[in-house]
Amino acid sequence: MNTISVAQAIRTRRTVRHYRPDPVAPADLDTLLELAMEAPSSWNLQDRSIVVITDTAGREGLTWATGGQPQPQEAPVLLVFVAETQAWQEDRADVYEQARRNGAWSEEFITGFAAASQEFQQGLAERGLLREYAVKDAMIAASFVMLAATELGLSTSPMNGWDEDKVKKVIGIEDRPDLSIALLMSVGYAAQDRIHPGRRSVRHTVFRETYPAA
């Protein structure tokens, strides 16, 4: 396989809505999921998870949850990115142990980091922002997957068009108010060519130092 640069992956990725039935090789799917885990997260909370759907019942469920979008009907793999809004309350000893073992974080750093992250998350809880912040982390992981998939010759479609309660029901978390759906993503081999729809220019969209006055 020819590898492509990150820049090429960014430039050539397109949203693909129609797929060939060819399955995604398990090794490729594993690679995508491992690379997703490399995405950064706020306070290294890793407060997102992915539910992989490949079977017919799950894909039919997501077809229902998306109001009939073609991606879950055609793509061999659907990924549901779940934002774990209460992950910060759970035991994080394994995360600190990894960083300790890697020599990345000192004991002193871990103590300070643990306290500061709890304080930060508590502040989010008070302002009703836990969901928003967990969704940010899930979306970064999803972006990594889209680019990694492009390198592997796979196509993707990010999807916002779904009913959250229905998606939660399909993946068996309808009784978990602590979990939110961040994004659905189809993965597979394109059955259509997509032309880049274009982007507004950097000049239009990027500002220096301050946002321009209205």
Ligand SMILES: Cc1cc2nc3c(=O)[nH]c(=O)nc-3n(C[C@H](O)[C@H](O)[C@H](O)COP(=O)(O)O)c2cc1C
């Ligand atoms: C967060 C997000 C949600 C999206 N939701 C959907 C969706 O539900 N269905 C769909 O067909 N495309 C969806 N798209 C794809 C966009 O329409 C697409 O990215 C945009 O038109 C630009 O095309 P490109 O991705 O090929 O550059 C979504 C994209 C993003 C980033």
